[in-house]
Amino acid sequence: EAGVAQSPRYKIIEKRQSVAFWCNPISGHATLYWYQQILGQGPKLLIQFQNNGVVDDSQLPKDRFSAERLKGVDSTLKIQPAKLEDSAVYLCASSTGPMNTEAFFGQGTRLTVV
C-alpha cells in the first residue's frame, strides 16, 4: 500500500514570496490533515478535511494560508505572503475516517523562509 505522498521535500523562499505544498493521501482515506511543526515542537493542526469539506481550520492563519482538497483526494496548502516565522516542516496525514482510525503521515515539506 502506497503511503502519503508530499512534494516538494524542501523549499527555500524569501519573505513575502508565495509557496504551495502538495499532498496525495492514501487511496480511500477520507480524512486529510495538514500540520505545521516548528523545530523542537510537536505538530500543530492547521486544517482538517473530511472528503472535500473542511472540518476544522481554527488554527489556520487565514490572512496568509489557504488550503483546498480537490475532489476529495489531493490537497494543496498555500502560503502568500510568507513570513520568517513560517519556517517549519509541513506535514500531511490521512486516515480512513474520523474517530477510531489510525493516522498515517507523509515525509513532510521543510520550508525555510529567508
Added chain:
Amino acid sequence: KQEVTQIPAALSVPEGENLVLNCSFTDSAIYNLQWFRQDPGKGLTSLLLIQSSQREQTSGRLNASLDKSSGRSTLYIAASQPGDSATYLCAVREGNTDKLIFGTGTRLQVFP
C-alpha cells in the same frame, strides 16, 4: 482545551536499558491515543494505536499502556538499541472534535 504533555523532553541512555516515556493529557474524552516515532528530517511513523477501550498494545520491544481516567499513557521500550534514537511523539484523538492533538515529544538518544 486539550493539552498533551510529554516527560521527559530528552533522554540519553546506554544501549540495553529498558525505558519508559510518559504522555499525559488533560481531557479524558478521547477516541484513541497514538504513539509516533520521528527521525531527524523525516515524517512521523506510527508505532502503536490504543483505542479508548483498550489498556495496552504491544509491538515487538514496544509496549504502550493507556489509563484514560487519569489521562496518562506510557511507552515502554525494552532492551534499547542505538537504532531507537529518535523523537517519540504521542497524540490523542479528541472525542468532541475528532482533532489529533500532539505532545511536544521526547528526544531519545541511545548510545553504544
